[in-house]
Amino acid sequence: MNTTGAVEVAVRHILGDKVSGGFLRPRTRTITWTDARYVVKRPTSGKHTVELTCPECSASLLAEVRDHSSTRTIASVLRVLAVLCLVVFFAAFAYAIHEGGxxxxxxxxxxxxxxxxxxxxxxxxxxxxxxxVRSLSYNGVSMLDAPKPRRRHGIMPVRKASQGTRTPR
Ligand SMILES: [Zn+2]
Structure with missing residues (x-):
């Protein structure tokens, strides 16, 4: 299968979100979900909308899929911004210490x-x-619309590290 023309995603159906404890025991938050994997086709250029069905509750979710090259571009822009944040962080930190001292x-x-x-x-x-983190997991697929309650679904990226499609730079 041509990996530049398709992307694997997981449709996540949130089953429960419980917060327990807090009085005598430490607070724990338990989120349970089921993931259904789908392979969605990328458009040759631009972006298109695909409909995915949640097998758990048969809700239909709309996802927007971008083409391979703009997905790569957005991922690298995110990475550049992350690096810029790092540079600004150290510069501002050094300045604050210098000036504050x-x-x-x-x-x-x-x-x-x-x-x-x-x-x-x-x-x-x-x-x-x-x-x-966003730059690493960005796959060009984003959820556009979902039936309410919207928060109970998500479209998660699926990392395929074993396939070796990522080219190191
Ligand atoms: Zn569902």
């Missing part, structure tokens, strides 16, 4: 850039790993 003369406050750098440190600390 100074002994200021009486009556002088820290520059505005100091506050900006502190915010940048926090934002990139959260956004960087999120973008990086």
């Amino acid at each position: 100074k002994t200021l003369p009486e009556g002088q406050s820290l520059p505005v850039l100091f506050s900006v750098s502190v915010i940048a440190v926090f934002v990139t600390f959260v956004a960087g790993p999120v973008l990086f």
Whole structure:
């Protein structure tokens, strides 16, 4: 099978989401689901919409599938943004330490850039790993619409590491 023309996804049906404990025992959240695997065809260019049926409750889910090259482009953009976050994180962190460690003369406050750098440190600390994980799992398939309650379904990427289709750079 031509892997550039198709992508494997899992239609996830959430069975239960329970939070137990919290009083005497530690709080635990248990999410149970069933995954049904589908192979969806990629369009030769652009994007198209496919309908997937959840075998658990026969709900039909609409998914948008992008072509191979734009999927790769988006994945690399996400990776670049993740790297940028890393660069900004270290630059802002170094600046914040440098500026914050100074002994200021009486009556002088820290520059505005100091506050900006502190915010940048926090934002990139959260956004960087999120973008990086997204770039690894991005397969060009996104859920467009699902019957309500919408949150109880998801379309998850299926990693096919064993096939060796990923070309190392
Ligand atoms: Zn379902």
